[in-house]
Amino acid sequence: MLKIGIIGCGRVADQHVTEILKIRNCEIVGVCDKEILMAKQLQERINVGRYFSDVDKLFELKPDIIHITTPPQSHFELGKRCLESGSSILVEKPFTLNVSEAKQLIEIAEKLDLKVTVGHNIQFSNAANRLRNIIKSGYLGGTPVHIESLWCHEHSNDYINDKNHWIRFLPGKIVHDLISHGVAIIAEFMNCDNPKVVAHGHVSPILRNMNEESMVDEIRVHIYDNDNVTAHYIFSSQIRPIIKQFRIFGPKKSLIMDHEHQTVIEFTSNYKYYLNHFIPPLIDAKQHLGNFINNIVKFMKREHYYEAGRKYLIECFYRSVADNTPVPIPYKQIVLTHKIIDDIFNQIY
Amino acid sequence: MEESNFISSYNDPILITGSNGFIGHKVVETLLSYGFKNLRCFVRSSKNISSLKQVIAPFDKARVEIFEGNLLSAEDCKKATKHVRVLFHLAAGTEKSFAGCYMNSVVTTKNLLESILRNKTFKRFVNVSSITVYSNKNLNRNKLLDEECEIDSNIIGRGEAYSWGKIMQDQMVIDYNKKFNIPYVIVRPGVVYGPGKKRILGLVGIDTFGFFIHIGGSNIFPLTYIENCAEAIVLAGIKKGIEGEVFNIVDDELPTCRSFLKMYKKSVGNFFSIYMPYCFFYFFCYLWEKYSKWSNGQIPPVFNRHVCAIGYKGTRYTNQKLKNLLDWKPKVSFNQASKKYFDYVKNGDN
Numbered sequence A: 001m002l003k004i005g006i007i008g009c010g011r012v013a014d015q016h017v018t019e020i021l022k023i024r025n026c027e028i029v030g031v032c033d034k035e036i037l038m039a040k041q042l043q044e045r046i047n048v049g050r051y052f053s054d055v056d057k058l059f060e061l062k063p064d065i066i067h068i069t070t071p072p073q074s075h076f077e078l079g080k081r082c083l084e085s086g087s088s089i090l091v092e093k094p095f096t097l098n099v100s101e102a103k104q105l106i107e108i109a110e111k112l113d114l115k116v117t118v119g120h121n122i123q124f125s126n127a128a129n130r131l132r133n134i135i136k137s138g139y140l141g142g143t144p145v146h147i148e149s150l151w152c153h154e155h156s157n158d159y160i161n162d163k164n165h166w167i168r169f170l171p172g173k174i175v176h177d178l179i180s181h182g183v184a185i186i187a188e189f190m191n192c193d194n195p196k197v198v199a200h201g202h203v204s205p206i207l208r209n210m211n212e213e214s215m216v217d218e219i220r221v222h223i224y225d226n227d228n229v230t231a232h233y234i235f236s237s238q239i240r241p242i243i244k245q246f247r248i249f250g251p252k253k254s255l256i257m258d259h260e261h262q263t264v265i266e267f268t269s270n271y272k273y274y275l276n277h278f279i280p281p282l283i284d285a286k287q288h289l290g291n292f293i294n295n296i297v298k299f300m301k302r303e304h305y306y307e308a309g310r311k312y313l314i315e316c317f318y319r320s321v322a323d324n325t326p327v328p329i330p331y332k333q334i335v336l337t338h339k340i341i342d343d344i345f346n347q348i349y
Numbered sequence B: 001m002e003e004s005n006f007i008s009s010y011n012d013p014i015l016i017t018g019s020n021g022f023i024g025h026k027v028v029e030t031l032l033s034y035g036f037k038n039l040r041c042f043v044r045s046s047k048n049i050s051s052l053k054q055v056i057a058p059f060d061k062a063r064v065e066i067f068e069g070n071l072l073s074a075e076d077c078k079k080a081t082k083h084v085r086v087l088f089h090l091a092a093g094t095e096k097s098f099a100g101c102y103m104n105s106v107v108t109t110k111n112l113l114e115s116i117l118r119n120k121t122f123k124r125f126v127n128v129s130s131i132t133v134y135s136n137k138n139l140n141r142n143k144l145l146d147e148e149c150e151i152d153s154n155i156i157g158r159g160e161a162y163s164w165g166k167i168m169q170d171q172m173v174i175d176y177n178k179k180f181n182i183p184y185v186i187v188r189p190g191v192v193y194g195p196g197k198k199r200i201l202g203l204v205g206i207d208t209f210g211f212f213i214h215i216g217g218s219n220i221f222p223l224t225y226i227e228n229c230a231e232a233i234v235l236a237g238i239k240k241g242i243e244g245e246v247f248n249i250v251d252d253e254l255p256t257c258r259s260f261l262k263m264y265k266k267s268v269g270n271f272f273s274i275y276m277p278y279c280f281f282y283f284f285c286y287l288w289e290k291y292s293k294w295s296n297g298q299i300p301p302v303f304n305r306h307v308c309a310i311g312y313k314g315t316r317y318t319n320q321k322l323k324n325l326l327d328w329k330p331k332v333s334f335n336q337a338s339k340k341y342f343d344y345v346k347n348g349d350n
Ligand SMILES: NC(=O)c1ccc[n+]([C@@H]2O[C@H](COP(=O)([O-])OP(=O)(O)OC[C@H]3O[C@@H](n4cnc5c(N)ncnc54)[C@H](OP(=O)(O)O)[C@@H]3O)[C@@H](O)[C@H]2O)c1
Pocket: A157, A161, A162, B017, B018, B019, B020, B021, B022, B023, B024, B042, B043, B044, B045, B069, B070, B071, B072, B089, B090, B091, B092, B093, B094, B104, B108, B128, B129, B130, B131, B166, B188, B189, B190, B191, B192, B193
């Protein structure tokens, strides 16, 4: 039975705990928040384990894994302390504030023979897992030629109304808390160490109308690895409807995944002359129908829900700790994600 | 108004949290119109406070301080409560997550209560709660829900983070009173309506599935118009001799859900709705609840039998205690109030 601890008992902790409680062979032994009331309310609601305001008290319970669900500014320090006290860590995204902290945490974990991962749950949604499997089967016909990741966002009153919200003090401000989902999936398939990043950012009229001119919320990025694979990343708070899409283009075939609709669609090949206007739309319709059926079947099997990706990721990570097998997100990918994010923010701020 | 009937003088410092909110800015306006001259308005950000500024503007003789801060910061609370005699606590967590509601309703309240512990001149903590904290489990259909009714003990099962936060908030205030003698009054408004709030039809029915399902039928809609509600809150903060009392706030001449919906459609614009009798909705909630449980939360348990009963079983409401102890009566009649409200929903602020 794996012993699990939680540090940071806010909204995100609620999401983690809901999924942890569905997983077998693990138990939450303690929850901790520097505001003791927050720790108490979580412990009382889930009615397992103990609650603390002091992390050392949690460490005394010797958890195998600690989830760090605090604001990102504290991820590095807390992560280090958890590792040094003997627990593996699952850190909510963004993993750390910059790539150098990310590398250090990974180094410490490796030295201590412990494991780390980051809460990129969307990378493990049903659709994302399906996409990964198709690509693994060689569908693209070689290494990817180009990748596109589009992430749209609607501003929330949380940080708009609160001038002291922690999001405002992140290096990438508002975008920093959200960017890693869309970038991590690029990092997963780019498979290189040090790509070049060219970023442009500006303030949307939405934010300008709210007198928020110091926060960039429109980002366009070009990422390239010498003469190999290239990628585009787009973050927008203006584009409607909200689209969260990932497109990957191979030398033979290409794919499109929609996070919001949980669909994976193959780009249909071309046909001769006028046939090209009639056959591909039919094939596309068939593909959409296939996705519909797939989602419905998964729904019936109780496997299709919003946080399915989080459960999958947590479960995989727990297994990797219990059986000492590879972690679900390779460390190289975590580092690359943060390198790209650092480069973007260094250029737009 | 006679100052001698009040627990504080017109120049005593008064703190209003959530002062930029829907009800908060009206509480500020009411206090100013009663003649209180020394207000501290707690806001999270002073960037978008035009409605608050608008209500303050006509009272140029009063000293109104806009205090920018976050109630989650003990330091901000300490500064904001300095020398304060009466505190109107309207800030609250209104989101969907339990942790978020707890944080902004309960942790904020604890910080405020802690910060006034050493304030020797403090007279009253006015805790703005909500009528949703009650349970009507032991009330038969159409029975009266008053201040003596039981507080919902199965609130987590109800799945409503907001109401849970409010119950825990009330408990915190009562605990601090028991431990440290901090004087308090609790007010529990019904559904507050007026310009500034577009959607209030929750107790009439639901629109989750893309069209309006009307469930309330002949149930009484526990409305209180924003100006009437704000006045009740203010009186609860200043009247003598009501320490530890709880007041539910609803107006007179409460309409039924059906008649309100009819008026709404006629004044604002028609839209498609179908009526679902209570027993059908109860059965739907039963199925939803079971599926949610069986599927391990694949659909959230937002519809459950408990929520159904609280919202639509049919309960009557009273404002007698408000009238008896606070001499309150609704200044704006239902006819005037509904007209102003429907005008706002239809035409916006212009
Ligand atoms: N409206 C109703 O129908 C109704 C019915 C019954 C009871 N009530 C109660 O009445 C009170 C006021 O309701 P309302 O409708 O006016 O709500 P509202 O418009 O949402 O106002 C709540 C205010 O609280 C502030 N706030 C929240 N967290 C805060 C924090 N950590 N620090 C500082 N300020 C914070 C918000 O600030 P921001 O503006 O920065 O977000 C907002 O101005 C609440 O306690 C509510 O529970 C309302």
